Amino acid sequence: DAGVIQSPRHEVTEMGQEVTLRCKPISGHDYLFWYRQTMMRGLELLIYFNNNVPIDDSGMPEDRFSAKMPNASFSTLKIQPSEPRDSAVYFCASSRDSSNTEAFFGQGTRLTVV
């Protein structure tokens, strides 16, 4: 398996534009997590899914953020409209099941909103 795959690796967008980040988890993993990493706040969990169902979205900062997982092999994190304070590295991670919780991270998407 190629591991967790995220796209794009880098995204630069203007304030107010819609941004969509994509993630393909490791095949066979039941859990998918979206994290945001900044210098000030470290690694923050935004939302996670179990078998494509959102379990906890309490970390989503506001209504401008939304996430979907239409099937076991794909998830999106959307920001609309984007703001400069959304600039961060966004990581997707997956883990096998509730007893094997090692999280495998993707390469991350570095988002810059200007």
Add this chain to the structure above:
Amino acid sequence: GENVEQHPSTLSVQEGDSAVIKCTYSDSASNYFPWYKQELGKRPQLIIDIRSNVGEKKDQRIAVTLNKTAKHFSLHITETQPEDSAVYFCAASIIGFVGNEKLTFGTGTRLTIIP
């Protein structure tokens, strides 16, 4: 919810010396404590983990200790090498219970090994 605190935020040690990073957690139900290493510009990767049924675990030059009573756990790196320079994150979660699997991370420790 779980709260994980990590200290120190930065640490510089001479090559060959030992490094210790400490974390505390708040939820006594947490039973899984992994440590991740993140090199500059790269993804976090698991380096060692411990479950609450053991007090210590070693893997070559790295070891983790857990004190459930005090709710703290530590990472120990011996005989440090330049390639140990990175940011280290501790985390805590509850495994085996659907709905509690999320990892709560500490704020990270930037470790610098001085040649």
